[in-house]
Amino acid sequence: MSITLAGQQSLPPFNTYSIPVEKDTSLPHFDNCASSAFPGQVILDTRIIANQIAIDLNAASPPNTLAIWTDGSSQLTKHGRTASSIVYRDPRNPNFWAVHSRVLGEFPRYAAFDGEVMALAIALLVSKELLIQNHVLAASNIPSVSSNTERPILHTIIVLTDCVAVLQLAKNPKGMNSSSFTKAAMEVIAEQAQDLINHGLGVQLRLAPGHSGIEGNQRAHSVAKRVAKEATEKARKAAGYTMTQQEEQWQRTAIKQKRSKAFRKKVAAQKRMARGR
Secondary structure, X not given: OOEXXXXXXXXXXXXXXXXXXXXXXXXXXXOOOOOXXXXXXXXXXOHHHHHHHHHHHHHOOOOOEEEEEEEEEEOOOOOOEEEEEEEEEEOOEEEEEEEXXXXXXXXOOOOHHHHHHHHHHHHHHHHHHHHXXXXXXXXXXXXXXXXXXXXXXXXXXXXXXXXXXXXXXXXXXXXXXXXXXXXXXXXXXXXXXXXXXXXXXXXXXXXXXXXXXXXXXXXHHHHHXXXXXXXXXXXXXXXXXXXXXXXXXXXXXXXXXXXXXXXXXHHHHHHHHHXXX
């Protein structure tokens, strides 16, 4: 079964896969339109509170709740590509993570922010398709599931992002200057959220602070980054492009900085453990 959005083309079904298998999703072409306010809850907690809630959701989602982690990434180089990704624990088997990713297009036409916004759209589309394919059942269908109680029943969908600007845009789409792509994507997000709400589900957008060591966040980040990098390398190969010496130097410097940062974190963790003894 496929999803058909109002005024948009029909979409192929989304299936759940366990890592490392991924599926590129095909989303509708976005025409220019005015974006609507998000109909569900947009929760912008302080970083400390948001981090603790994200840790709890990552450890074990509340009963009848689906937590989806999202991220977007761009390769800021010639022929660079921008990608979106979402990850979530498979409702039928919480020990496995399902992954969906999509390449938006070339940077700077599509920036990392566009990838973050698109990831929210993918998350809600996947949530809807899970219900359609009967992998999970909506709360409004509870009376009809007596014959099959093995399928999880869904009450709430929580979509987590580490991008504060996306949450601010969802709260007040008219209060920020956005591209036509972003406005159209926010319109699709609002439509999908409203459809889920109409079926008796609660829909929340929440902040999940990035680089906090939370598994769901890290998985979404690594997938988006890897997909964007692979798409960039493919585009460069197709164009017959090779990196300049300056770009190679930038890449080496970035790797050194990343290793240095990881080393500093390791030392800091060891010191904290020593103090705790």
